[in-house]
Amino acid sequence: MPRRSPFFRASNLVPSLLALTLAVGWAWRETVHAREGKPVTRSQTVNVEDVAMSVYLDEGKPVGQVGLYLEGETQASAGLVTGRFVIDPGKSPHPPHVHPDEEILIVESGHGEIFCDGKTTKVGPGSVMFSAPDVPHNITNTGAEPLTFYFMKWLPKKAK
Numbered sequence: 001m002p003r004r005s006p007f008f009r010a011s012n013l014v015p016s017l018l019a020l021t022l023a024v025g026w027a028w029r030e031t032v033h034a035r036e037g038k039p040v041t042r043s044q045t046v047n048v049e050d051v052a053m054s055v056y057l058d059e060g061k062p063v064g065q066v067g068l069y070l071e072g073e074t075q076a077s078a079g080l081v082t083g084r085f086v087i088d089p090g091k092s093p094h095p096p097h098v099h100p101d102e103e104i105l106i107v108e109s110g111h112g113e114i115f116c117d118g119k120t121t122k123v124g125p126g127s128v129m130f131s132a133p134d135v136p137h138n139i140t141n142t143g144a145e146p147l148t149f150y151f152m153k154w155l156p157k158k159a160k
Contacts (some may be wrong), residue, residue, distance in 0.1 A: 041072040041080060051084060056093060063091040064146070074154075082152040087112070087141040096136040101153040105129040105139060110147030114139045 051067035064087040071081045079101070085093060087110070096115050105114070107127040113120050114129045116137040123129075123139075131137040141147035 041070055041074045044070075046070065048084065053084070053086070056085070058092070058094050062088070063093055064088045064141075066093075076157065077154040078157045079155040080153070082150070084148065084150050087139065087147045087149075089141055089144050089146065092138055092140040094138060096138045098134045098136050099153070100133045101155045102133055103129075103131045103137070103151060103153040105131075106150045108148040108150060110141060110145055111143035112139055112141045112147045 046069045051069055053065040053067040055062050056064050056066040064085060066083055066085045068081060068083040071083075072079070074080050087093060105128065107123050107125055109125050111122070111124045114123050114127070114137070116129050116131055117135045121127075122142075129137065129139070139147070139149065
């Protein structure tokens with residue numbers, strides 16, 4: 001009767017332990033990176049026709065439409081959001097507000113007023129607003145046509 005080779009021979013055990021060690025190490029690495037909040041927003045180009053617009057409500061009433069191009073964490077920011085907003089005539093997305101993000105707003109079309117840091121300015125196509133963190137700001141469509149603007153907000157990661 002032929003003699004059976006033992007299953008746990010050194011020639012079988014070493015490759016198995018090596019594979020197990022590599023798998024555990026890889027799983028640990030992925031877990032650590034997930035806890036660190038690795039970037040979720042990848043480099044990309046988004047065309048306007050690819051942005052899904054939805055009705056935006058303020059206090060339960062429609063004031064326009066909004067669509068987001070990108071939203072999420074990046075390598076340099078804890079949060080990034082950029083989008084397009086179309087405000088109905090005579091409306092505002094919200095009253096003046098503050099947030100910890102820096103924000104840039106660029107008017108594409110229409111006319112209105114931007115309130116920023118205590119000052120109200122008439123705006124039209126090509127106007128730009130920058131708001132530092134915690135500075136009161138908002139925009140209102142004062143024209144007879146929709147006012148379209150693009151916005152970018154980001155919250156830098158804390159320095160380590």
